[in-house]
Amino acid sequence: MDRKLTEKNMLLIVDDVDINRDILGDIFVEQYEITEAENGEEAIKELEAHKDEIALVFLDLQMPKKNGLDVLDFMNETGLINLIPVIMITGESTVDSDLKRVKTFTGILLYHLQKLYPEYELSDEQLKLIVNASALHDIGKIAIPDDILLKPGKLTRDEFEIMKTHTNKGCEILEMFKQEENEFYQYCYDICRYHHERYDGKGYPDQLSGEDIPIWAQVVSIIDVYDALVSKRVYKIPYAVEEAERMILTGECGTFSPKIIDCFEAAKLELFQLTEGKFSFVEG
Numbered sequence: 190m191d192r193k194l195t196e197k198n199m200l201l202i203v204d205d206v207d208i209n210r211d212i213l214g215d216i217f218v219e220q221y222e223i224t225e226a227e228n229g230e231e232a233i234k235e236l237e238a239h240k241d242e243i244a245l246v247f248l249d250l251q252m253p254k255k256n257g258l259d260v261l262d263f264m265n266e267t268g269l270i271n272l273i274p275v276i277m278i279t280g281e282s283t284v285d286s287d288l289k290r291v292k293t294f295t296g297i298l299l300y301h302l303q304k305l306y307p308e309y310e311l312s313d314e315q316l317k318l319i320v321n322a323s324a325l326h327d328i329g330k331i332a333i334p335d336d337i338l339l340k341p342g343k344l345t346r347d348e349f350e351i352m353k354t355h356t357n358k359g360c361e362i363l364e365m366f367k368q369e370e371n372e373f374y375q376y377c378y379d380i381c382r383y384h385h386e387r388y389d390g391k392g393y394p395d396q397l398s399g400e401d402i403p404i405w406a407q408v409v410s411i412i413d414v415y416d417a418l419v420s421k422r423v424y425k426i427p428y429a430v431e432e433a434e435r436m437i438l439t440g441e442c443g444t445f446s447p448k449i450i451d452c453f454e455a456a457k458l459e460l461f462q463l464t465e466g467k468f469s470f471v472e473g
Contacts, residue, residue, distance in 0.1 A: 197244035204249040229255025274365040295323040322376035329359025
């Protein structure tokens with residue numbers, strides 16, 4: 190980018206759904222000043238008022254009054270598109286309940302990791318940063334075509350190779366609004382890039398193995414697998430929590446370190462209760 194973002198400390202979140210704005214705001218509130226807009230008209234006013242302060246815009250497409258494309262037209266006409274990165278968000282590519290679950294589940298597992306394995310020397314403050322960073326683990330999927338991301342059937346080999354690029358795409362997106370090489374950014378980067386690595390070295394994108402995989406990425410990795418198994422997707426119904434546990438422990442969904450498995454086992458009752466309660470996909 191031509192202009193560095195180190196002088197900018199504001200994120201503009203544009204979405205007509207309150208909870209989507211709240212979730213994104215919660216993720217970044219400790220690192221950035223947050224300003225919001227619930228439609229395109231408000232977004233344009235915020236851009237006019239804070240054009241020299243905004244580091245990044247999260248922009249929904251479908252909104253009342255002016256939509257996301259109208260906002261992009263305004264940014265093109267004024268030249269702001271060359272100064273402020275824009276990440277498009279849609280109902281199809283970002284699911285608010287997914288972000289709430291992953292953050293909650295990650296926090297639970299981290300608590301048990303901190304308790305069972307103090308040698309990792311993770312402070313309470315670090316745990317808070319890692320939990321917030323975990324919500325961005327799949328941000329790179331914004332760059333994956335919807336016909337692949339939302340395909341109801343099994344992906345072809347070529348489609349899967351494209352899907353796998355979401356790890357690197359996520360890091361590219363993070364780079365767009367990086368202010369500095371701080372601790373939060375490092376957690377975000379590591380989790381985006383390495384949450385599909387596997388303890389036996391058979392993951393992607395870098396085929397890391399063992400403790401070469403940052404421990405926070407290992408935590409989000411098993412949570413991501415568990416969440417995918419117990420969640421409803423366009424291509425599957427949710428698995429029961431006991432079946433998800435069995436699949437993880439038998440290695441059907443990749444390999445994890447013995448320590449991470451210990452933490453998962455210690456946390457499973459809390460995970461199961463939330464999955465079958467607050468985060469249940471079973472319709473009453």
